Amino acid sequence: MLEPICLIENTTNNELKVNQEAVAILSSFHQPVVVVSIVGMYRTGKSYLMNRLAGKNKGFALGSTIQSKTKGIWMWCVSVPGREQTLVLLDTEGLGDVEKGDEKNDHWIFSLAVLLSSTLIYNSSGTINNVAVMNLQYVTELTKHIKVKSNDEDEADASAEYVRFFPSFIWAVRDFTLDLEANGKPITADEYLENSLKLKPGHNKNVATSTSARECIRKYFPRRKCFVFDTPVHRDKLKIIDQLSDSDLEERFVKQATEFCSYVLGNSQVKTIKGGIKVTGRLLAKLVMMYVDTIKSGKVPCLENAVVALAQTENSKAVEEAHSLYKQLLSKRIVLHTETQEELSNVHEICLKEALELFFDRSFKDDDxxxxxxxxxxxxxxYDKKCQENEELSLNYCTTLLSQLGATLKPDYYLKQSGYQYFRKDLEALIFRYRNTKGRGIKAEQALEEYLAKTNELGRTLLLADRSLSEQQKRIEEQQAYAKMQEVKAKAAELMMVTMERRIEDVTRAQEENKRQLMEKFERERRDMQSEHEQVLQQMLREQNAMLQQGFDANATQMQREIGQLRREMSQAQNRSGGDWWCTIS
Incomplete structure (x- = not known):
C-alpha cells in the first residue's frame, strides 16, 4: 500500500462502518500479519509516530489545529524486511475529543484496537502521573466491551485468557521534559512506568478508582514497555513536521524515535487468536467485519465466538483449496493410462500428502x-474417478489394439484344409505381439479375455469345418483352446486382484498419512500452547510478587487462584498424549 486507507469509518452519528475497499485490500494478504495499533488522547501526535514506523514522513494525516484529524481507524499495510509477514499499522481516532463528546464510541475504538492488534501503543504527552493513568480509564472497562468465553458463567475465571490474547503494551510518553531519576538515581523508562503503575493504598473513592486503573493495566497487559520522547522541534515547526528531515529534528528525539521503531518492528509478534491461530490478512479482514457487526448489533465481541465463526468459513475454504490442489497435482503429475495401478497409487500418495499439508496449515479448531x-x-x-478413467482408457486402448492386430484374421481365409491350425497359429502370434506391445495398462488381460471370448466362437466354427482333423483331434484342440482361455481369464483375475489389493492399501496409507499429519499438528499446537501457558504463568507470577511486595495481599491471593487454575490446565495439557487425543476423536 502506497498510502493509508480508512478501515473502520466513524460516521457523523458516531456509528462504526467497515470500508469494503480496505477489507478487499486486507483480504489479499495471505501471509501472517503483525498488527500494531496506536491509541491515545486526541492531538498527541499518534499519526506522526505511526508514519515513522512505516518509514515515511507522510502517510497518516497529521493535524496542526486543536481539531482531531483522524476519524475512525485507518490502516496502512507495509512489508516487513526479511520476514514473510505483513505489518498492519492501525491509527485510531483520538480519545476524549470534546467535539465528538461520545465516551461510548471512544470505548469501542479502544476495544477494537485491543481486539485487532498484537502490539498496542498508548500515546500520551507530558508525564505518567495520576491524571495520565486516569485518562486510560478505557482499560478498566475492557471486560465490559470484550468477552473471552461465550459462557458468562466461565467469564469470571477468564483473567488468564485475557492475558493470553491481549496485545503487548507500549506506553509512549511524548514531550517528556523530566529527568529519568528516582531517589537520586537514574532509572530506565521501563522502571519509570512500573513505578507509576504501583498500586496506591487506601479505600476512598479516588484512590480506589486510581488503583483500579493501575491494576487493570498490570493484570491485562503484563508485557509492558515504555518509551519517552523529547519534543521533536520547536512548536512553531510542529505544523510542518511531516516536511522535515531527521537533520531538522532534535537529535535526542531522532535517537529515541529510532530506538522505538527498532523495538516495535523487532519485537512485535504475529497476531494470534484463541487457540494459538496465526492471523493472516484474510482472517484479520473477517475479524474486523465480525467485531464491527457485533458492536453495531448491540452485543459484546467474544473471542471464543469469533474463533468458532472463523473456523467454519476458513475450514470450508481449506477443504476447497486442498481438494483443488489435489486435483491439479494429480492431473499434472500423471499421464493416463498408467502401466500399473502402483504407478497411479504412488502419484496419488504424493498428491494427497501435499493436499493434507495445505489443509492442516490453513484449518483450525476442526475438533470433530x-x-x-x-x-x-x-x-x-x-481418486476413484481417476482410477476408473485409467481403467477405461486402458480397456479402450487394448480393445482397439486387438482389433487392429486381428484385422488379418478373416474367417474366409481359414475355410480350407487345415484351416483351423493356421487360425490357431495366427491367433498365438497375435497374442504374442499383443503382450509384447508396451503401454497396454492395467486392463490388458481383461481386454484379451473379452477378445478371445469372441474369437473362440470363430475358432469353434473353423474347428468343426476342418475335415483334416479327426474327432479325437478336434476334442484335443477344443480342450487346448479352453485351457488357453482359462489361462488368460486366470491372469486377468490375478491382475484385477493385485489392483484391488493396491486400492485397499491406498486407503490404509491415506489413513496413516492423515493420522501422521494430524498428530504432528496436534503436537505443534500442544507445544505452542504449553509455551504460551508458561509465558502467561511467568507474567502472572511477576505481577503476584509485585503485589505482595507492595502489601496488596488480597490482590495477590486472587491472582494465586488464577495461577492455580492455569497450572491445572497446563498439567492436563501436558499429560494428554497425542495418542489419547486421537482415540477420543477416532
Whole structure:
C-alpha cells in the first residue's frame, strides 16, 4: 500500500462502518500479519509516530489545529524486511475529543484496537502521573466491551485468557521534559512506568478508582514497555513536521524515535487468536467485519465466538483449496493410462500428502474432524474417478489394439484344409505381439479375455469345418483352446486382484498419512500452547510478587487462584498424549 486507507469509518452519528475497499485490500494478504495499533488522547501526535514506523514522513494525516484529524481507524499495510509477514499499522481516532463528546464510541475504538492488534501503543504527552493513568480509564472497562468465553458463567475465571490474547503494551510518553531519576538515581523508562503503575493504598473513592486503573493495566497487559520522547522541534515547526528531515529534528528525539521503531518492528509478534491461530490478512479482514457487526448489533465481541465463526468459513475454504490442489497435482503429475495401478497409487500418495499439508496449515479448531473427513471423502472420490478413467482408457486402448492386430484374421481365409491350425497359429502370434506391445495398462488381460471370448466362437466354427482333423483331434484342440482361455481369464483375475489389493492399501496409507499429519499438528499446537501457558504463568507470577511486595495481599491471593487454575490446565495439557487425543476423536 502506497498510502493509508480508512478501515473502520466513524460516521457523523458516531456509528462504526467497515470500508469494503480496505477489507478487499486486507483480504489479499495471505501471509501472517503483525498488527500494531496506536491509541491515545486526541492531538498527541499518534499519526506522526505511526508514519515513522512505516518509514515515511507522510502517510497518516497529521493535524496542526486543536481539531482531531483522524476519524475512525485507518490502516496502512507495509512489508516487513526479511520476514514473510505483513505489518498492519492501525491509527485510531483520538480519545476524549470534546467535539465528538461520545465516551461510548471512544470505548469501542479502544476495544477494537485491543481486539485487532498484537502490539498496542498508548500515546500520551507530558508525564505518567495520576491524571495520565486516569485518562486510560478505557482499560478498566475492557471486560465490559470484550468477552473471552461465550459462557458468562466461565467469564469470571477468564483473567488468564485475557492475558493470553491481549496485545503487548507500549506506553509512549511524548514531550517528556523530566529527568529519568528516582531517589537520586537514574532509572530506565521501563522502571519509570512500573513505578507509576504501583498500586496506591487506601479505600476512598479516588484512590480506589486510581488503583483500579493501575491494576487493570498490570493484570491485562503484563508485557509492558515504555518509551519517552523529547519534543521533536520547536512548536512553531510542529505544523510542518511531516516536511522535515531527521537533520531538522532534535537529535535526542531522532535517537529515541529510532530506538522505538527498532523495538516495535523487532519485537512485535504475529497476531494470534484463541487457540494459538496465526492471523493472516484474510482472517484479520473477517475479524474486523465480525467485531464491527457485533458492536453495531448491540452485543459484546467474544473471542471464543469469533474463533468458532472463523473456523467454519476458513475450514470450508481449506477443504476447497486442498481438494483443488489435489486435483491439479494429480492431473499434472500423471499421464493416463498408467502401466500399473502402483504407478497411479504412488502419484496419488504424493498428491494427497501435499493436499493434507495445505489443509492442516490453513484449518483450525476442526475438533470433530468434520472438515478433515470431508476433504478425505472428496479426495477418495476424485481418486476413484481417476482410477476408473485409467481403467477405461486402458480397456479402450487394448480393445482397439486387438482389433487392429486381428484385422488379418478373416474367417474366409481359414475355410480350407487345415484351416483351423493356421487360425490357431495366427491367433498365438497375435497374442504374442499383443503382450509384447508396451503401454497396454492395467486392463490388458481383461481386454484379451473379452477378445478371445469372441474369437473362440470363430475358432469353434473353423474347428468343426476342418475335415483334416479327426474327432479325437478336434476334442484335443477344443480342450487346448479352453485351457488357453482359462489361462488368460486366470491372469486377468490375478491382475484385477493385485489392483484391488493396491486400492485397499491406498486407503490404509491415506489413513496413516492423515493420522501422521494430524498428530504432528496436534503436537505443534500442544507445544505452542504449553509455551504460551508458561509465558502467561511467568507474567502472572511477576505481577503476584509485585503485589505482595507492595502489601496488596488480597490482590495477590486472587491472582494465586488464577495461577492455580492455569497450572491445572497446563498439567492436563501436558499429560494428554497425542495418542489419547486421537482415540477420543477416532
Amino acid at each position: 474432524r468434520r472438515f478433515q473427513t470431508q476433504l478425505m471423502d472428496l479426495v477418495r472420490n476424485e
